[in-house]
Amino acid sequence: MQSERLFRIGEKLVSLDKAVRIAERALEMRERGCSQQETSRQLQLDRSFISRLETIGEIRKGSRIAVIGFPLANAPEISALCRDNGLEFYMILDNNQRWEMVRDSQALDFFNRMLELVSRLRQFDTLIMITSEKWYHLAEALLDIQIIHLDLGPTPIEEDRLFAQERLEKTLQQIMKQQGRENNNIETCSGD
16 A cells, blocks of 8 residues: 655645645546536635646647547557647547457447547547548538548548648647637637
């Protein structure tokens, strides 16, 4: 059993583990939709502490962006780019991985997984697709969100394709820059 991590600060004995547990509970409550006021009341904390906690841990502001790409020869590098940009969801597959997803499933299980994926993607504001045009049109029919398509080539694509990492990076920067402008306009308007 790991012992509690304690710090002596003047007359106080402070538990780092207790502080982490309370911070995790606060963030979980906020993620579930509780207001800062309600979270602070239930956990007996100052509301300003909840606000500062969110600011300290903030990775990215703005709309939620997801990325799907397949079949990519440089899937690990594209995944790393998504992770480094703080994206909450990305599904980057090489050709073997995408076929394993189909091969290892019964038809009903695969169908249910795809419905879960569609449901999850609807929670995002923007989806970047690095695929053939066929998959872009399918996503467009199923999702009521902004979709940006970065074409890998004509359907069917039967082997891994190398995708220029800089192209995705530039697209992400453009989306985030646009969101920044929109956020500034909102702040300017609300300050009047």
